Amino acid sequence: ENREDMLSSKSNRLTEALEEANKLFSGVSCAREAALDAQFLVLASNLGKEKANELHSEMTAFDSLAFAEDLLTFMGINRIEVEENGTDSEGISGGYLPCNAWHKLGEETEKYFRRAPSFHYMLGSFKSDPPVPRQRIERQKKTTGGEEKRAMPAQLKKMEESHQEATEKEVERILGLLQTHFKNDPDTPISFFDLVIDPNSFARTVENIFHVSFIIRDGFARLKLDDDKLPIIEPLKDNEGREDDHSAGARNQVVISLSHQEWK
Amino acid sequence: MSQRKRSRGSGFSQGDDGDEDFNLSQMPTHSQVQRNLERRSQDQVNQKVSELVQFLLVKDQKKIPIKRADILKKVIREYKDVYSEIVNRAGRTLQQVFGLQLVEIDTKHHVYILTSDLPRAEGENLRRDNQTAKLGLLIVILSFIFMKGNSAKDGAVWEFLRRLRLQPGERHEVFGDVKKLVTEEFVRQKYLEITPIPLTDPPEFKYQWGPRAAKETSKRDVLRFVAKVR
Numbered sequence: 001e002n003r004e005d006m007l008s009s010k011s012n013r014l015t016e017a018l019e020e021a022n023k024l025f026s027g028v029s030c031a032r033e034a035a036l037d038a039q040f041l042v043l044a045s046n047l048g049k050e051k052a053n054e055l056h057s058e059m060t061a062f063d064s065l066a067f068a069e070d071l072l073t074f075m076g077i078n079r080i081e082v083e084e085n086g087t088d089s090e091g092i093s094g095g096y097l098p099c100n101a102w103h104k105l106g107e108e109t110e111k112y113f114r115r116a117p118s119f120h121y122m123l124g125s126f127k128s129d130p131p132v133p134r135q136r137i138e139r140q141k142k143t144t145g146g147e148e149k150r151a152m153p154a155q156l157k158k159m160e161e162s163h164q165e166a167t168e169k170e171v172e173r174i175l176g177l178l179q180t181h182f183k184n185d186p187d188t189p190i191s192f193f194d195l196v197i198d199p200n201s202f203a204r205t206v207e208n209i210f211h212v213s214f215i216i217r218d219g220f221a222r223l224k225l226d227d228d229k230l231p232i233i234e235p236l237k238d239n240e241g242r243e244d245d246h247s248a249g250a251r252n253q254v255v256i257s258l259s260h261q262e263w264k
Numbered sequence: 265m266s267q268r269k270r271s272r273g274s275g276f277s278q279g280d281d282g283d284e285d286f287n288l289s290q291m292p293t294h295s296q297v298q299r300n301l302e303r304r305s306q307d308q309v310n311q312k313v314s315e316l317v318q319f320l321l322v323k324d325q326k327k328i329p330i331k332r333a334d335i336l337k338k339v340i341r342e343y344k345d346v347y348s349e350i351v352n353r354a355g356r357t358l359q360q361v362f363g364l365q366l367v368e369i370d371t372k373h374h375v376y377i378l379t380s381d382l383p384r385a386e387g388e389n390l391r392r393d394n395q396t397a398k399l400g401l402l403i404v405i406l407s408f409i410f411m412k413g414n415s416a417k418d419g420a421v422w423e424f425l426r427r428l429r430l431q432p433g434e435r436h437e438v439f440g441d442v443k444k445l446v447t448e449e450f451v452r453q454k455y456l457e458i459t460p461i462p463l464t465d466p467p468e469f470k471y472q473w474g475p476r477a478a479k480e481t482s483k484r485d486v487l488r489f490v491a492k493v494r
Binding site: 043046050062064065067068069070071072074097099102103104105106107108109110111112113114115116117118119120 | 381399402428479
């Protein structure tokens with residue numbers, strides 16, 4: 001009890017308490033009282049040590065407030081120009097700290113530290129420690145690694161497959177559209193541009209051309225030029241397509257260029 | 265002497281061999297180690313050295329000090345009789361290849377950390393994490409403790425941090441739970457040492473530099489930092 005009182009550098013209470021204990025000790029006759037006395041001595045010496053510590057810190061001329069302000073300045077604090085209320089009651093000055101404040105301080109700090117950089121495998125580690133999540137996995141040549149690399153190739157395969165599936169699905173979808181249209185209206189071939197152009201997206205248009213090219217390559221449809229020299233597309237029945245394939249040199253290559261301006 | 269067949273492949277096995285194999289009071293002396301070395305194939309010993317280097321590098325990611333018991337159990341295993349040689353060689357490799365220093369920060373309980381041997385290179389960090397920001401917070405606390413005579417009471421520390429907009433109860437947008445970061449993470453990493461002050465009610469704590477802080481920086485460096493900020 002009365003700890004603060006005892007610790008205060010201005011009081012002599014600790015000394016007084018010690019003197020009183022000394023006096024009492026002469027009246028001690030049994031072990032229990034001696035034990036109490038010993039306990040008191042421990043308490044007193046702890047307090048004494050703390051008192052000594054307090055002494056030391058009183059003497060350092062370290063102004064922590066100023067240091068804090070300097071740190072904030074270093075971190076790039078944006079002080080409000082108009083000092084409306086000087087320092088408010090909590091002693092925290094006004095201003096906004098930018099969100100990279102601590103990072104900026106950290107960068108300066110690194111110069112004073114000899115910290116080992118964290119070592120991480122580029123392709124992820126096999127340990128249960130969470131590695132930094134990497135979405136795009138580089139296609140690296142699979143070197144004969146230990147267990148560490150084994151987890152990665154399995155994931156890589158999955159990604160490639162889903163890519164291909166997506167393309168195939170799109171192609172099938174477009175072919176389906178083409179065939180449905182023709183079923184309903186067998187004599188009218190579709191204008192190629194009508195089919196592929198997406199009025200809202202240039203990128204989508206390019207994708208559509210890409211998918212249609214698959215259909216033609218595989219022989220499910222045919223591109224012709226109509227009377228106006230505009231390309232039209234019509235689906236082929238299965239056997240027709242295959243015959244074309246077998247004939248020598250029946251493959252043609254066409255380059256279609258479509259600039260953004262033209263698309264508009 | 266025939267070579268011991270390795271029952272498990274290379275890499276780190278997580279098997280539980282039973283701790284009686286690693287009774288730490290029976291570590292061989294230096295001369296014993298030298299003799300034991302001669303009985304082992306050089307290749308196998310070097311293999312163990314490489315494994316230990318990898319182990320230490322991965323373990324150091326979180327900056328939590330590495331215990332000798334873990335090293336013995338997970339890497340050294342049956343090569344315990346040449347443990348000290350393996351560790352020494354691993355240390356040399358780390359220094360010569362990676363520029364890292366393997367430091368024993370607790371010689372009684374045999375705990376290690378990795379520090380950098382090389383001066384800090386200029387340029388931005390390539391990793392986008394908040395390790396850099398945490399280091400900023402750390403040096404602020406370390407300098408405060410230092411300027412207060414190498415020991416500061418928790419009340420004083422947190423009052424100081426409050427001036428830097430860090431409240432122990434509130435979630436900080438960069439650090440999250442600041443109190444947890446300071447009192448748990450920094451302590452576990454051995455950057456800070458927090459000990460209770462006896463006979464205080466409600467309990468108070470004193471904050472001091474931890475052994476990792478002492479190895480990774482110095483009072484002089486921190487003083488330079490304080491001077492730079494002023």
